[in-house]
Amino acid sequence: MKYASSIIFCVLFNLLFVNIFCTEESSEKNSETESCGFVLLPRDSKLSAKEQQCSSDIDGEKDCGSNSADKYLEENQNLENKGDNQWANTVLIKGGKFKMGTDKPVFVADGEGPARQVMIDDFYLEAYEVSNKNFEEFVESTGHITEAEKFGDSFVLDSLLSEEVKKTISQAVAAAPWWLPVKGADWRHPEGTDSNIEERMDHPVIHVSWNDAVAYCKWKGMRLPTEAEWEYACKSGLQDRLFPWGNKQMPQNKHYMNIWQGTFPTNNTEEDGYISTAPVTAFPSTHFGLKNIVGNVWEWTEDWWNTQHSAEDQHNPKGPKSGKDKVKKGGSYMCHKSYCYRFRCAARSQNTPDTSAGNVGFRCAASKV
Ligand SMILES: *[C@@H]1O[C@H](CO)[C@@H](O)[C@H](O)[C@H]1NC(C)=O
Ligand SMILES: [Ca+2]
Ligand SMILES: [Ca+2]
Numbered sequence: 001m002k003y004a005s006s007i008i009f010c011v012l013f014n015l016l017f018v019n020i021f022c023t024e025e026s027s028e029k030n031s032e033t034e035s036c037g038f039v040l041l042p043r044d045s046k047l048s049a050k051e052q053q054c055s056s057d058i059d060g061e062k063d064c065g066s067n068s069a070d071k072y073l074e075e076n077q078n079l080e081n082k083g084d085n086q087w088a089n090t091v092l093i094k095g096g097k098f099k100m101g102t103d104k105p106v107f108v109a110d111g112e113g114p115a116r117q118v119m120i121d122d123f124y125l126e127a128y129e130v131s132n133k134n135f136e137e138f139v140e141s142t143g144h145i146t147e148a149e150k151f152g153d154s155f156v157l158d159s160l161l162s163e164e165v166k167k168t169i170s171q172a173v174a175a176a177p178w179w180l181p182v183k184g185a186d187w188r189h190p191e192g193t194d195s196n197i198e199e200r201m202d203h204p205v206i207h208v209s210w211n212d213a214v215a216y217c218k219w220k221g222m223r224l225p226t227e228a229e230w231e232y233a234c235k236s237g238l239q240d241r242l243f244p245w246g247n248k249q250m251p252q253n254k255h256y257m258n259i260w261q262g263t264f265p266t267n268n269t270e271e272d273g274y275i276s277t278a279p280v281t282a283f284p285s286t287h288f289g290l291k292n293i294v295g296n297v298w299e300w301t302e303d304w305w306n307t308q309h310s311a312e313d314q315h316n317p318k319g320p321k322s323g324k325d326k327v328k329k330g331g332s333y334m335c336h337k338s339y340c341y342r343f344r345c346a347a348r349s350q351n352t353p354d355t356s357a358g359n360v361g362f363r364c365a366a367s368k369v
Contacts, residue, residue, distance in 0.1 A: 087220065087366065089128055091289040095121040098232050099240055100317075101309060102346040111307025112346050115240070119315045120232045125225060126363040128280035128291050129204035129299065130216060132197045135187060138216050146187055147209040148356040154185040154207040155357040156192065157334060159265065160276055165192040178265035179357070190276075190358055202279040204297045204361040210326045210353035213300045217364035224302040225365035227327045227348070228317045234294065234330065234345035236287035242344045244286035244293055249337070257283055257295030259343050260336040276333055276358075294343045295335070297361035298328040305350035325350035332359035 097119050105112035138144060148154035158166065158178050165182060173179040184193035187207045190200075197203070208216070210224075217223050225233070236244045243249065245256060255272035262269035274282070278296055285291055293299075303319030305327050319327065327350055331343030342349055351360070 087124060087126070087222065090124045090126050090366075092368065093120075093123050093125050093229070093233050093288055095119070095123070096232075096237065098235055098237070100228055100231055100314075100346075102240070105346075106341050106344070107347065109307065110342075110348050111309060112348065114309065114311045116309060116311050117313040118228050118232070118317060119313070120229055121316055122368040123225070123229055124222075124366040124368060125229070125233050125288075125290065126222075126365070127285070127289050129297055129361045129363050130213075131202050131280045132187065132205050133201040135205035135208070135216065136201070138219050142215075142219055144212070144215055144219075146207065146212045146356070147354050148186040148207040151354075153181045153183045155179045156182045156185050156190070157265070157276075157358055159268070160191050160358065162191065162194055165194060185358070186356075200277065202281065203277040204280050204292070206277065206297060206358050206361055207356045208361060209356045210300045210351070212356070213362040216362075220364055222364035222366040224300055224362060226316070226318050227301040227303040227329065228314075229365055230293075230299065230301050230329050231345055233288055233290060234286075238287075242346075244288075244290070244345065245284075255283070257343060258292065258333045259295045259331065260334055262336075264334070264336040264339055274333060278333070292330075294330045294345065296333060297330075297359055298332045298349070299330050300360065300362040301327045301329055303327045305348075324352065326353050328360060334359050 097117060099115045100118040101111075101113050101115050103113055103115045155173070156179075158172075158180050161169075161180065161182065166180070169180050169182065171181060173181075182192040185191065185207060187205050188197055189195050190197065190206055213224060234244055235241060238244075238246065241247050243256070245251060250256070258272055258274045258278040260268055261271040268275050272278075278292070280296070281291060282296075283292060286293055303326065304321070304323030305325040306320045306323060327348055329345075329348055331340065331347065334340065335343050341347070351357075
């Protein structure tokens with residue numbers, strides 16, 4: 001019972017969280033999964049309650065055999081295996097069949113299920129999230145102006161802001177008051193005008209919208225991965241596992257990704273070494289040679305968001321023809337199992353294509369011709 005209620009509670013709480021960007025549109029929406037009506041729930045009581053109720057361990061399953069996850073990850077790196085690939089730091093993901101989604105969804109309303117058989121063709125995927133350095137090259141060569149720069153603000157986690165910047169902010173996101181719309185926050189100024197990226201050129205670029213991500217990938221002669229490709233890459237050829245290395249969040253009690261340790265949103269104990277973003281090269285590579293595919297920053301995918309999926313077999317599915325939100329995958333440094341257990345490969349979330357925030361980035365893909 002405790003398990004069931006904690007799941008339900010987490011679902012509710014997470015709906016609050018994932019929908020924070022659309023508070024203005026709440027009146028237009030009516031279905032539960034899309035609604036931002038959850039902003040009406042009092043948040044204070046939820047916070048303390050979820051900490052108690054959502055803490056039960058839902059890893060649930062045995063890990064992937066007795067082999068060390070480390071060994072599995074390191075032995076199978078194929079970063080060197082570039083083949084006929086023209087892009088640096090890109091891996092060839094050999095296609096195959098896999099189970100997309102899960103029949104054991106944590107967040108039913110997110111459309112994590114049902115599990116369905118999906119066939120993926122060979123494709124290329126960048127081994128790393130796109131870094132500030134990469135993005136700077138793009139901006140210097142194209143003059144691209146990001147949507148955060150056009151709008152003049154972007155969302156930043158409150159605890160990362162200076163007191164000076166905090167003082168200037170009068171509004172917060174009702175359902176998620178730790179998100180603050182910060183004037184002047186953009187990819188070069190991740191925490192607003194008094195911040196910069198000088199020491200973070202190897203960190204993932206943030207405050208980039210889906211539209212910005214598409215422009216970058218086009219410039220590289222690439223594209224965003226489909227959700228199916230992304231998830232196939234994340235699952236590393238494993239059947240029905242939570243993470244790229246198996247089912248344990250922390251094999252051998254070691255950190256394999258940049259997420260949140262401590263109590264969200266008040267106390268980040270930084271046990272994995274990072275309070276915010278980590279370099280795109282941090283943490284072990286997955287079986288397919290990818291870094292930070294889960295954690296660090298969320299990654300935009302090509303697909304429009306919906307939560308109803310056919311259980312039929314599919315070949316290179318591309319999601320719905322149209323929609324309002326785009327799918328993002330992998331979770332971020334802000335995710336804690338207690339409220340955003342979305343650093344699992346099958347987990348998903350969404351934002352409008354013009355949304356930007358301090359925990360969303362991307363990596364590019366390309367078809368194998
Ligand atoms: C944060 O959590 C850690 C570990 O539980 C604790 O030792 C520390 O005192 C907490 N810090 C704050 C500011 O609450
Ligand atoms: Ca961290
Ligand atoms: Ca990531």
